[in-house]
Amino acid sequence: MSFRVRPARPADFAAIYEMAKLTGGGFTNLPADKGVLVEKIARSEESFASAEEQQRGDLYLFVLEDPERRLIRGTCQVFGAVGTDRPFYSYRISTLTQHSQELGKTFRNQTLNLTTDLEGCSEVGGLFLHPGERAGGWGALLARSRYLFIAAHRQRFGSCVLAELRGVMDQGGHSPFWDALAGRFFGMTFPEADAFNAVNGTQFIADLMPKTPVYVAMLPDTAQAVMGQPHPTGRAALRMLQEENFKFDCYIDIFDGGPTVTASVDDIQTIRARREFKLAEVAEDGSHKMIVSAGRLTDFAATFGHVRIIDEGSAALDARAVKLLGIEPGQTFHAAPR
Incomplete structure (x- = not known):
């Protein structure tokens, strides 16, 4: 599946x-x-x-x-x-603090403010x-x-x-x-x-x-x-x-x-951990299970994939994920830890 x-x-x-x-x-x-x-x-x-x-x-x-x-x-x-x-x-739930000197008591009441x-x-x-x-x-x-x-x-x-x-x-x-x-x-x-x-x-x-x-x-x-x-x-x-x-x-x-x-x-x-890679090769498997995405606007797609990081800017991705993203070697994709 x-x-x-x-x-x-x-x-x-x-x-x-x-x-x-x-x-x-x-x-x-x-x-x-x-x-x-x-x-x-x-x-x-x-x-x-x-x-x-x-x-x-x-x-x-x-x-x-x-x-x-x-x-x-x-x-x-x-x-x-x-x-x-x-x-x-x-x-927005707020707190209103009121104090009565005569009673010697402080009351904190929650209020809902539109x-x-x-x-x-x-x-x-x-x-x-x-x-x-x-x-x-x-x-x-x-x-x-x-x-x-x-x-x-x-x-x-x-x-x-x-x-x-x-x-x-x-x-x-x-x-x-x-x-x-x-x-x-x-x-x-x-x-x-x-x-x-x-x-x-x-x-x-x-x-x-x-x-x-x-x-x-x-x-x-x-x-x-x-x-x-x-x-x-x-x-x-x-x-x-x-x-x-x-x-x-x-x-x-x-x-x-x-x-x-x-x-x-x-x-x-997910945004903080997101990395950009150039697809260097299509691999059978990878060392990292990640969420991957590619494409802009109407071409955007995301799935789970197996990523093998080759260097700082390139990685291999499994064939199933490559097909689902619709990308080819040399194109970029983004990945974040699963």
């Missing part, structure tokens, strides 16, 4: 739609809405085709492909910048791996290919990258955080609001959400318990992000309370 990550194409729509239906809801970047997905693929094609080497609100949509079986088994996305055409809202602090950041998101392929490290290939793409197209991305993780929901798809806070102002269930947001964006939040800070102590225990916590299915994704040096800085999603983590592009581990 040989997988590679490559840019999505219109012909991938049916497979992407089938995966969207498997998410179980709460995946704003991968809604099970045919019209939205068609628009995403079209927007992605336009972004890949753009010749402008500057940061914009581009969307780059990728798929995990098994070319031999002609199967699409995963997807992920990268956004050039958030907040370019509409506000990007988050709650903010657009993260506007201008790039974003990685929309990662979904088919349940039948959740072994073999393919999720890591999907996730880390995005950082190799960012590094290869550095001018198209900002200095900070964020990732939003889906928050905790019950088996019916309802969010304790939404029910305790935003749901009281919108007259919508969480599934209804999540679906509306996926199609129409977050302007309705700006229109109706209270701008004043919310005292966390006023929320029920069920909502407080899930603030900043990922959905159980997202814990592995959070660990991968943490291994890449993403950190939680008290920003949470305004819908489900899930954590938003951020990292400086230059601190992302």
